[in-house]
Amino acid sequence: MRGLTVKEKIARSIARHKRIVSFRSDFKSMGSASQISRALRELINEGTIVRISHGIYAKARPSSLSGRPVAQAGLSELTEEVLEKMGIPVRLGQAQEAYASGRTPDVPVYTAFYTGERRITRKITIGRSTVRFENKYNTKRKKTYKDWGAG
CATH class of the missing domain: 1.10.10 (Arc Repressor Mutant, subunit A)
Incomplete structure (x- = not known):
């Protein structure tokens, strides 16, 4: 053999x-x-x-x-499996989270996952669909009084 x-x-x-x-x-x-x-x-x-x-x-x-x-x-399931295998806790992005909780009726246009402090530059793609990764450094937040340079 x-x-x-x-x-x-x-x-x-x-x-x-x-x-x-x-x-x-x-x-x-x-x-x-x-x-x-x-x-x-x-x-x-x-x-x-x-x-x-x-x-x-x-x-x-x-x-x-x-x-x-x-x-x-699907793209979401594959991304969840990839993140789990990389040891990153799986959490939906801001748009998906808002839609799932009922805070907005707007259906998210793209798939996004929040990765906390981890910056992920990798692209996960199926066909024309690509996952976006949000982290604490690139998520939009409201500017505060201190952010504008005042006191």
Whole structure:
């Protein structure tokens, strides 16, 4: 019996796990960096996985409309799983939170998550939809008297 190739090891690992999201670092013990890159590229071409961000992949299924591979879950679910895996507490962005609590009837235009003090520059994208990350440094807040330079 022959040994498994790096691609077969990665495909088996992805299929075994209940989670949808896999990081590239999950596979670093399975081969060299170039072998892993090649295997991931082949799995993307076969439609087994889709790339949602740099170094982050999601299990794929054929689209009911086009037949092309799409992620098995929606953008919000994938982002929640990514944040949990990164150890960041999951919290909705300001617009989603206001809509969910009934403070506004406006449906949020984009998906956003609040990351506290963590600055995340990573983009998580499915098709044309991209997640935005809000943190304590870039969320809008009302200016106070001190912010205007007075006393």
